[in-house]
Structure formats: structure tokens, C-alpha cells
Amino acid sequence: MRRIAHLKRHGIRLGAGLLGVALLMSVTGCSLIAGDVADDEVEEIPAALLASDIGVTEAFAVKATNGLSFDLWVGVDLDDAELTDEELASILQIVVDENDLPTESIRFGVDDVDGVGIDVESMMERLVPGVVEVSSSSIVWITMDGAREIIDAVGSESS
Numbered sequence: 001m002r003r004i005a006h007l008k009r010h011g012i013r014l015g016a017g018l019l020g021v022a023l024l025m026s027v028t029g030c031s032l033i034a035g036d037v038a039d040d041e042v043e044e045i046p047a048a049l050l051a052s053d054i055g056v057t058e059a060f061a062v063k064a065t066n067g068l069s070f071d072l073w074v075g076v077d078l079d080d081a082e083l084t085d086e087e088l089a090s091i092l093q094i095v096v097d098e099n100d101l102p103t104e105s106i107r108f109g110v111d112d113v114d115g116v117g118i119d120v121e122s123m124m125e126r127l128v129p130g131v132v133e134v135s136s137s138s139i140v141w142i143t144m145d146g147a148r149e150i151i152d153a154v155g156s157e158s159s
Helices: 002-028 032-038 044-051 085-098 120-127 144-158
Strands: 056-066 069-078 105-111 134-136 139-143
Touching (some): 085 120, 120 144
Parallel strands (some): 069 105
Antiparallel strands (some): 056 069
């Protein structure tokens, strides 16, 4: 039992370290290690975000393995100090539409024009209470279904 706990701790540390390296390398533009660890950057998502009219100045998406499953990490920088509900829904729609991973998990964060993390957790919880599974700093963990619920909630508000 103690050996299993030790292996789990070691695996979590190793996984967290490798994920950190993958994210760092993807942000700095080097995909060699990110590709080896995470089976390539998800190029379609950042390209679609940058091509949108949302005001995205930078974006990244990285897929990482978590045991036998995949996690999708998405980061967005905006050209504005605020994020509207409609912009949040549009970003999430692009992520859902462009994702080709067999994953149900999204790690997601948005920074404003000054590089400060926007409180997307409060926005998401206001739109769909209970949708955020975990949050850490300005990063939230939601499911793909949760992203769809937010998109639907914003769509029904606009109607």
C-alpha cells in the first residue's frame, strides 16, 4: 500500500513536471518536447481563436496525457480589459468545435490586455452554477459538457 502511494506521488510529480515543460515549451514556440509529451500542440484552436473577431491577441492549446486520458489546456490573451459573456461563449464554442481529442476535460484561462487573469470562474458560475469542477488562480477546470452548457446559457440570454 505504501509503495502504491509512493508511486502515485512520484507519478503526479512527474506528470506535473512534464506538463509544465510542455506548457512552457508551447508558449515559447518550441514544440519538440511539447509534441513528445503531449502528442503535439492543438494548432486548430489557437488559429481559430486568433481568426475570430473576439479580440484575441495570443492563444495556445496543448493536449497532455493524464494516464490513459487526455487533458486539453487552453489559454487566451485579450486586447481588452474585460471579457463579456458573449465573448466567453464564443471562445468556448471555438474550443468545442475545434477539439479533436477524446477528452471531456478543459483547463482554461483568459488574461486581459495587461496580462492579468480574468475571473472566468465567477462568470461561469453565474451563468451555470456548479459548472466549474476545480479552479486554481485564474485557471478553471470544466468539462466539455459544461462548456456547452455555458454556450447554451449565453445563447438563451441573447434570444
